[in-house]
Amino acid sequence: MKNGMNILVERTDCILYYAGPGQSNEHSTGWIGGNAPEFFDDxxxxxxxxxxxxYFxxxxxxxxxxxxxxxxxxxxxxxxxxxxxIYPNCSIKVIEHPTSTESVRDMFTNPGLIKHAISDGEISNDEKSMDQSFLIKLGGKPRLIQNTDYYFTKLTEESFSFLFQIDEDGYPETLLQDDYSYPFSFGSLYIFAKVEMNEIQNPVAGFWQFS
Known part of the structure; x- marks a missing residue:
């Protein structure tokens, strides 16, 4: 794992991602809003x-x-x-699958979100990232809205580690359709996984929080 030791083991660094309007391209690593990947068509x-x-x-x-x-x-x-x-009863679905382009079909499309591309990740110092705005923070330590142990109890028992979070503070102003609410009430969604030295397995939704 490139830089994986600092990001997911020692957690001194993290990767930050941002969202911007427009289509996904060679400088993007995914998208938020829009149609689901073609992989899910059938x-x-x-x-x-x-x-x-x-909704996707x-x-x-x-x-x-x-x-x-x-x-x-x-x-x-x-x-x-x-x-x-909260895991194991978190109803958010997280699915790892082969890389896929966006579908032309809109059967999962969220009417409240306008599609935005997700930028290439930028490596940042974890401590510095706590004061930055971002859409996604991968690795390092989670920036929590409520630092309460019970969110982590079952995840820790089953050896899950923090993988990344999606923070609605990092939404561009153009992401939400008029008259639609933030999906997570201006909060954050936290994704966990089984993190080994050379592999990341079984990503799951750990929990989500809002203030």
Whole structure:
């Protein structure tokens, strides 16, 4: 893992990502809003559960495996993921899958988000990052809104480590459609994974918080 020791083991550094308007290109590593990756075109059953339907949120190219992406889906029903916000009962879906272009189909598209590209990641000192604005912070230590142990209890028991967070403080002003609310109530979503020296496995939604 390039720079993985400093980012995910010693956690002295982190990678910061930002969002900007426009299409994904060679200088982007994913997108937020818009259509889900083409990979999910024939996999509605993998995402939707009975009457509970999901919106696509974002996709990020895996920072240590360029052939993979991590995509996130959130329930259409806000109360569903408000009531189920901590692992192992967090209803946010996190799925690692082969790298895929954006679909032309809009079956998962969130009407409240305008598609923005996610920039290439920039390595930053972890301590410095705590005072910066960002869309995504990968590695280092999580910047928490509520620093309460019970968020981590089950994750720690099952040997999950912090992988990245998505912080709504880093949304561009152009990301939200008029009259739509922040999906996480101007909060942060925290993604965890099994982090080994040479591999990252089983990314999951750890919890989300807002003030």
């Amino acid at each position: 996999r509605e059953d993998l995402i939707h559960e009975g009457n509970q339907r999901y 949120y974002l996709s990020l190219v895996h920072p240590f495996k360029s052939e993979s992406m991590i995509s996130i889906f959130i329930p259409e029903d806000y109360e569903e993921y408000l009531d189920n916000n």
